Amino acid sequence: MSRDIDVLVLGGAGVDTIVHVPELPLPYADSHMIDPGIRTRAGQTGDFVALGLGALGLRTHHLDMLGADPEGDLVRALHRDHGIPLTEVPQPAGTKRAVNLVGPDGRRLSLYDATRAHPDDRLPEPTVRALAEASRHAHVSITQPCAHALPLLRESGTTISTDLHNWDGENPYQKEFALAADIVFLSTTALTGTPERTMRAIAERGRAELVVATAGAEGAYLLADDEVTHIPTTTPRRPVVDSNGAGDAFASAFLFGRLNGESPQRCARYGAVAGAYACTVPSTEVDAIGRDELLLQVAELEASTVAAPH
Template sequence: MSAERAETAETAGTDVLVLGGAGVDTIVYVPELPLPYADSYMVPRVETRAGQTGNFVALGLHALGLRTHHLDMIGDDDAGDLVRALCAERGVAFTEVHQSGGTKRAVNLVGPDGRRLSLYDNSRSLPEDRLPEATVRELAAVSRHAHVSITHPCGYALPVLRAAGVTVSTDLHNWDGEQEYHETFAHQADLVFLSTTALADPERTMRRVVERGRATVVVATAGAEGSYLLVEDRLTHVPAVAPPTAVVDSNGAGDAYAAGFLFGWLAGEPPLRCARYGAIAGAFACTVPATASDSIGRDELLARAAELETA
C-alpha cells in the first residue's frame, strides 16, 4: 500500500489496528548469555528477517482470525522491503509511511536456552517523525481496537485514537515503572501490558498505572513464572503454560501473549481466560526459532485452552 494513505476499502471492519513496531532483526545464535568478551566467535547461524514487536502482534492476531491492519513508518531500503514482503506473504494489510531515517533495525543475540538480548539501533527514528493524523483517523474509524507500540510517533497518535472512540492497548515491555516516556502510553490505554523484568515492585507499578490512567486491565508478564493480572483492584497470578515442544527462543513471546489476550478480550471473554489464551500463545512462540515468525492458530489455541480447563 502507498505511503501516507489508508486503503479503507480493504480495511472496513478491521478488528485491530496495530500502530508502530515494524522493523528488521538480525538474529545471532551465541554459545552463552551473557557473552564473554573475545576477539571473535564462530556461531552456528546469523540471519536477518523482518519482525519486531508490531509485526509479531499483527501476525499473531491475523493467525487467530482477527482482521488486522498494521500502520507504521519504514524506509525505502532493503530492510523495508523485508517488512513489505512479510506482510504481503502473510496477508496482513499494511499501510506504510515514509521514514527518512530508514527502517528500524535490531540485533538479537540468542543463547542455547532460548533467552535473548536485543540491541536496538536508535539512529533510524527522527524527532520530527509522525504518523499522519488523517491516516490514523481514517483507519481508526473502521477499527474496533488499536494496539499501540511505544515508538514516539505512536505517542502523538494516541489523542487521535481516543477521539475516534476505539479502545486502546499498549505494551510497555521492560519499563522500570519510573521513566516518564512510557507514562504517555501507560496512562492513555484501556489495557496495558508490561514485563516484570525491570520492576522492583510489579504490583505497585500495576496499581499506579490504574490509579493515574484510564486502564481497567493491567497485565505483567513474568516469563516462566507466568503473569499477573490486575482487574477491579484484584491481583491474580496466572501460571505459565508448558510449551507444546522444546523451547528454542523467547523472542516474540510477549507479543504472542498480547495477541492471545486480545483475541479473548475482543471476544468478550473474562480477563482470566484472556490471560490463559495469552499464556498459551506465548508458550507456543517459545518453540519457534527466532529466524521464523510462525504464530499459533485459532483452532490450536482453543483446543489447548479446553484441555487446560478440563485438566
Template sequence: MTSERATSGAAPTPDGIDVLVLGGAGVDTIVYVPQLPLPPADSHLVPAIESRAGQTGDLVALGTHTLGLRTHHLDLLGDDQAGDLVRAFHAEHGIPLTEAPLANGTKRAVNLVAPDGRRLSLYDGSRAPDTERLPAAALADLAARSRHAHVSITQPCALALPALRAAGLTVSTDLHDWDGANPYHETFALAADLVFLSTAALTDPERTMRRIAADGRAEVVVAMAGEAGAWLLVDGQLSRVPAVAPPEPVVDSNGAGDAFVSAFLFGWLTGEPARVCGRYGAVAGGHACTVPANRTGAIGRPELLARAAELAVPTGP
C-alpha cells in the same frame, strides 16, 4: 472486566478493522550465540547470523491476524532492503499494511539468542527521530474503521493517542521492560485501556501495576513474567496466570510476549473474562517459544482454543 466492556469501542464498518496496530515494524538481525552473557573476547564464532522482519508490531499483527481478527498495521518504513523485508512479511501473511516514508531507514535491532532460548535485544535508536509523524489522514481513516488500536511504544506512536481517543477506540499498549519510572513509557501507560508490561525491570510489579490503574484509564493491567507466568490486575483484584508448558522444546523466547498480547487481545475483543484471556495468552506465549528466531509463526485459533480448553478442565479429586 466484563463482556460488555471488552467488546466496546468504535463499531467497524463492513470493511472494518478489529485491531489497528500502530508502530513496531522493523527488522531483527538474529545472532545465535553460545551463551548469555557473552564472555569477553575480541571475537566469537557463531552458528548463524540472519535477518528477518518481525519486530513487536509486526508480531502482534501476525498473532491477531492468525487468530482471525481483522488486522491492519500502520507505520513508517524506509526505502531500503529492511523495508522490503517488512513489506514481504505482510504480503506473505496477508496482513494489510499502510506505510509512510521513514527518512532514516527502517527500524532495526540485533537479537542475541542463546541455546536455551534467552535473548538480548540491541535496538538502533537512530531510525525514528522526534520529528517523524504518522500520516494524519491515513490514521484518521483507519481509526474511523477500527474497533481497537494496539499502540507500540516506538516513535512517533504517542502522538497518535489523541486521534485514537477522538475516534472512540479502545487502546492497548505493551510497555515491555519498563522500569516503572521512565516518563517516555508513562505516556502510553496512562492512556491505554489495557496495559501489558514485563516484570523484568520492576522491583515491585504489583505497586507499578496499581499505579498504572490508579493514575491512568486502564481496566486491565497485565505483567508478564516469562516462565513464572503473569499477573492480572482487574477491578483492583490481583491474580496470577500460570505459565503453560510449551508443546515442543523451547528454542527461542523472541516474540513470546507479543504472542501473549495477541492471544489476550483475541479473548478480550471476543468478550472473554480476563482469566480466560490470560490463559489464551499463556498458551500462545508458550507456543511462540518453540518457533526459531530466524522465522516467524503464530498459533492458530483451533489450536489455541483446544489447548486452553484442556487447561480449563479440573483435575484431581
C-alpha cells in the same frame, strides 16, 4: 459507524538480525564462531502482534513508518505473505532494525539502531484518524510517532492497548502510554518492588481496566476488577528454543479473547498458551498459533484444572 478492522496495530515494524551466541552475557573474545549462523528477517513487536492477531482470525491492519530500503522490502514481503494489510509512511532515516543476541537458553539481548528514527517523526493525522475510526481496537507500540497519535486514537472512540515491555515503572516516556491505554501489558524484568504496586499505579492514575505483567517462567499477573491474580505458565507441546516474541504472542491472544467477549482470566489463559507456543519457534522463523489450536489447548488446560484434586 462501520468498524471493518478488528485491530489496528500502530508502530513496531522492523527487521531483526539474529545471532546465536554461546552464552549471555557474551564474554569478550577477538571472535566467536556462530552456529546455526546469522540470519536477518522481518519481524519486530508490531509485526509479531499483527501476525499473531491475523493467525487468530482477527481483521488486522498495521500502520508504521518504513524506509525505501532492503529492510523495508522484508517487512512489506512479510505482511504480503501473511495477508496482513499494511499502510506505510515513508521514513527517510530507514526501516527500524536491531541485532538480537540469543543465548542457548533462549534468552535475548536486543541492540536497537537508534539512527533509524528522528524526534519529529509523525504518522499523518488524516491516516491515523481514518484507520482508527474504522477499527474496534488499536494496539500501540511505544515508538515516538505512536506517542503523538494517542490523542487522535482517544478521539476516535476506539479502545487502546499498549505493551510497555521492560518498563522500570518510572520512566515518563512509557508512562504516557501506560496512562492512555485501556489495556496495558508490561514485563516485570526491570520493575523494582512488587509487580502489583506498579500495576495498581497504572490503573489508579490512568484509564486502564486491565493490566497484565508477564514474568517469563514465573507466569504472569493480571489486574482486573481491582484484584490481582497469578496466571501460571503452560507447558508447550514442543521444546522451548527461544523467548523472542513470547510477549507479543501473549498480547495477541489476550486481545483475541477480549474482542470475543471472554473474561479477563480466560483472556490471560489464551495469552499464556500463545506465549508458550511462541517459545517453541526459533527466532529465525516467524510463526504464530492458530485459532483452532489455541482454543483446543485452552479447553484441555481448563478441563485438566477442573479435574485436578483440590
